[in-house]
Each structure stands twice: as C-alpha cells, then as structure tokens.
Amino acid sequence: MPTPPIAVDIDGTLTRSSGMGIDPRVLDPLAKWPSPVVIATGKSFPYPVALCQFIGTPERVIAENGGIVYVDKETIKLGDDNAVTALEEEYRAAGYQFGWEGADTVNRWRETELAVARSQPLEPLTELANKHGLEVVDSQYAYHVKDPDISKGAALKRAAELLDRSVSEFVAIGDSANDVSMFEAVDTGIAVGNAADVAKKAADYVLDKEYATGTVAALQQIKAGTLQGSTDCE
Incomplete structure (x- = not known):
C-alpha cells in the first residue's frame, strides 16, 4: 500500500516534551518520507521554510494557520489582512x-x-x-x-491541489485547536497525547505518546500500516 502524504504541525507535535525546540528524532523520518510532507504551522512564513531546509525535505509549507501556502516555489497568500x-x-x-x-x-x-x-x-x-x-x-x-475564512484545513486543500493530490489522501498530525480544520479535511487525523481536548475530539486517532515521541510513533505505524490509538474521541 502506498505511503500517504502527511501534513504535520510544529509546536507540540515536532517538539520535545518541554514544548521547546525541535526533537531531533523527527528529522530523519520526515527527510526520508517517500510521499510529500507539508509542514503546517501557526508560525510566520520563514520558520517552516527554514525547518524544511534543515530537515532536507522540499519546501512545502502552510504558515500562519493557513494564511500562506508555499509549495515547490509557488506562493499563495489567502485572506485579506x-x-x-x-x-x-x-x-x-x-x-x-x-x-x-x-x-x-x-x-x-x-x-x-x-x-x-x-x-x-x-x-x-x-x-x-x-x-x-x-x-x-x-x-x-x-x-x-x-480572518475566519483562513484555516490550516483550507490551506491544505490548496497545497494538495498544487501537489496534484487529493486532500483526503493526507494524514494530518497535530495537537491544537488550529489543527482541527486539518483533521476535518483529511480522512485520517492524528492527535498526539498532549493535544488539546478539542483536537482530540476532532481526530480519528489519539495517541498515548506525547509531543514528538507520539509523532515518531505515528510515522512508524503509518509506514507499517499498523496505526494504533484510541478512536473513541467523543
């Protein structure tokens, strides 16, 4: 079965359990992921682009909670600021x-x-x-x-179009209220164990493991086709 493309948040999802700093354990799995990886964050535009450069993955990002989409050198600015x-x-x-x-x-x-x-x-x-x-x-x-019309989910749909993929193919991984729209846009949404309650309720899977530890486990399970986690998100 083909490995799906992924959309992954940064803070609380790729960071250490302290919430500060990227956990280096996520770098190799993201760099070696065989399908497109979209970094989707609330941070301003330069941060996810720089992260892609340091990971060594193509620059495919959603910044500012969906305000900016940048995929393979094409920039789309959404909403009226x-x-x-x-x-x-x-x-x-x-x-x-x-x-x-x-x-x-x-x-x-x-x-x-x-x-x-x-x-x-x-x-x-x-x-x-x-x-x-x-x-x-x-x-x-x-x-x-x-702008209320801007969201990570809406931006992911645009990013998927630029990649000539269906947004439903993506697996989204996150932890916050701003990740809910991504979970709603894809077929498989994963909340790490430290996620906010609203994110857990919107996710298809809720992991026991937290922060980057949860994300690393999710990536391993996605690739192996053995995704595990609570599906009772009500």
Whole structure:
C-alpha cells in the first residue's frame, strides 16, 4: 500500500516534551518520507521554510494557520489582512502590548495575522476581533487573530491541489485547536497525547505518546500500516 502524504504541525507535535525546540528524532523520518510532507504551522512564513531546509525535505509549507501556502516555489497568500492591520493599530492605541520581548520575532515577518502572547488579556483582543470580523484562535502557545475564512484545513486543500493530490489522501498530525480544520479535511487525523481536548475530539486517532515521541510513533505505524490509538474521541 502506498505511503500517504502527511501534513504535520510544529509546536507540540515536532517538539520535545518541554514544548521547546525541535526533537531531533523527527528529522530523519520526515527527510526520508517517500510521499510529500507539508509542514503546517501557526508560525510566520520563514520558520517552516527554514525547518524544511534543515530537515532536507522540499519546501512545502502552510504558515500562519493557513494564511500562506508555499509549495515547490509557488506562493499563495489567502485572506485579506487589512482588518488585521486595523485591529493591530487599535490594540496598540488602547495601550495593550503583544507580549513578546525585544524585536518581536513572533510577528516581525507575519503577513496575514497577528499573534499575541497568552499572558495578555483575552477579552479586549476578542472584542476588537469581533468588531473587525476576525476570530481569535488559541493554539496553546499564542492567541492568533485572523480572518475566519483562513484555516490550516483550507490551506491544505490548496497545497494538495498544487501537489496534484487529493486532500483526503493526507494524514494530518497535530495537537491544537488550529489543527482541527486539518483533521476535518483529511480522512485520517492524528492527535498526539498532549493535544488539546478539542483536537482530540476532532481526530480519528489519539495517541498515548506525547509531543514528538507520539509523532515518531505515528510515522512508524503509518509506514507499517499498523496505526494504533484510541478512536473513541467523543
């Protein structure tokens, strides 16, 4: 049976159990994966591209929770970021900060959304988002303010088209609320053991193992055709 293409999140999915830093055990399995690998993240555009370069896999990424799709040198920017820019200006004018120290590399190269630290108050951010027709998604690592029509799932459909594949062929692996749309778009969605409850409920399989340990186990099982995990996700 052919090995399916995969779409995989970064934070909480390819990272160590501390949640910080890529676990090096995921690098070889991704580099040697025989079908397309799409890195799908809430991080800004440069980060997943750099990760692909370090892994040694073709640059196929979904960035900013679906705001940007980049596959084999073709870039698609989804959604209208004008409302995000207006919210950002009003948020600053109201005296709020994004919560990132220094040069704010979290948002510095972000093109289609805004990421606010979870240490910042959620209510005023949500109020402004509603005013501008935007939504706030909690990835467990940041509050992401974005166009509600943008999602990892919708972006994966575009990425699949560029790869001349059906999105249903993909296996998606993730851990957060922003991965739910990917699970809904594919036939097989896998939540690692540390996943948020909303992600576990949307997944077809929930692993016992957490973070990158879970992802490595999932990749081994997918390739062997022995995928295991709870399917009682209600």
